[in-house]
Structure formats: structure tokens, C-alpha cells
């Protein structure tokens with residue numbers, strides 16, 4: 001009788017899990033990264049570009065294709081105000097809200113940079129590649145900038161004044177660089193980057209073509225009822241399986 005009950009519980013759990021997996025998780029196929037040291041990784045190997053997202057602090061370290069993960073910008077923690085200093089007017093009107101992932105790590109936010117550690121030296125002329133902004137589909141403007149020792153910004157990319165060849169950043173093979181990422185309004189930003197460089201071998205120009213990265217300026221979700229239910233269901237299933245094995 002006990003055996004029967006365990007089987008029944010297991011069966012119900014399996015049905016429930018199957019339903020949850022098909023209905024609930026399909027829409028969550030993309031992971032949203034809300035914190036931790038993460039880089040837009042640029043690699044060129046075996047004659048092909050490989051742009052990805054590397055998350056170094058997770059255990060184990062994770063690597064995602066650009067369409068497998070969303071770069072999360074916490075709508076509460078990343079909210080800042082455009083400074084009165086006119087050098088920051090590219091961010092918007094002084095005093096208005098702007099959402100920024102900072103170049104100096106804030107443990108509560110995604111710490112996002114550019115990683116070219118895996119880019120071998122001697123492959124590109126001057127060991128240099130550029131990452132350029134090709135397009136932005138978003139409810140607001142997107143910019144990337146650095147702030148120097150004396151507090152002055154250097155704008156590297158800014159969709160607010162159109163997307164031109166000036167919207168690019170130089171990256172060095174074996175390098176690693178952190179910047180500020182700014183968003184003028186909440187919402188989803190689809191940002192197209194292209195990596196390019198001139199190969200030492202034959203002085204051939206090579207470009208990756210546009211690769212889309214997605215940012216989401218939104219509220220960090222609380223653990224959902226679905227995920228709690230799923231964890232509970234998985235626990236029950238594991239228990240039922242263990243019990244069955246023992247029988």
C-alpha cells in the first residue's frame with residue numbers, strides 16, 4: 001500500500017513537472033544576469049569570430065551566446081541622476097533619471113566590461129580590434145562611457161546622436177576593460193555590436209557582422225511562485241524516486 005502511494009506521488013509529480021517545464025520554462029529560456037563580474041567576450045579563433053557573454057563569478061563560470069542571456073539593469077539600484085556638469089549632457093537633461101551599470105563594481109549590480117583575454121596576440125595588426133555599435137532598438141538612448149581620474153567622461157558609444165563609425169571602442173588582445181553603460185529610460189534594449197580588425201596574415205579586414213546583445217532595465221524579479229513550486233515539485237520527485245529505489 002505504501003509502495004502504491006509513493007508511485008502515485010511520483011507520478012503526479014512527474015506530470016506536474018512536465019506541465020511546468022513545457023508551460024513555464026519555455027518563456028524563461030533566456031537567463032537574465034543581474035549581478036556579478038561579466039564581460040562581453042570577443043574571441044577570434046580558427047578563422048571565425050566568437051562574441052559571447054562570460055560570467056566569471058558564477059560557480060562554475062558560465063559562458064552564454066549573446067542570445068542566451070539578457071544583461072539585467074536593476075531599475076532600483078542602477079537609477080542615477082544626470083549630473084549638472086554639461087560634459088554629461090549626452091546622458092540627457094541635467095537632473096533627469098538615467099540608469100547606469102558602473103565601471104567600478106557595485107556588488108548589487110551587473111559589473112559589465114569587455115574581455116579580450118582569449119584573443120591571441122599576433123593575429124590582428126597592432127593586436128587591436130574594434131567593437132562598434134551598429135544599431136540600437138530601444139525605448140531610449142544607449143551609451144557607453146568612461147570616467148577618468150578627474151571626473152570627466154569620455155563617450156565611447158552613444159545612440160542619442162545617431163549611430164556612426166565614431167561609436168566604437170578599441171580593444172587590445174589579451175586585454176580587459178570596464179566602462180559605464182547608460183540607459184535613458186527603462187525597457188528592453190537590443191544592441192548590435194560588430195567586432196572587426198585587420199588580420200596580420202595578408203592584411204585582410206575581418207568583421208563579425210552585427211551581433212545582438214539584449215539589456216533589460218527592469219525590476220529584479222522576486223522568486224516566482226512557479227520557481228518555488230518547481231523546486232518543491234523537484235524535491236518531492238527526488239523523494240519519491242529515492243523511496244522507489246529503496247523498495
Ligand SMILES: [Zn+2]
Pocket residue numbers: 037038039112113114115176177178
Ligand atoms: Zn571584466
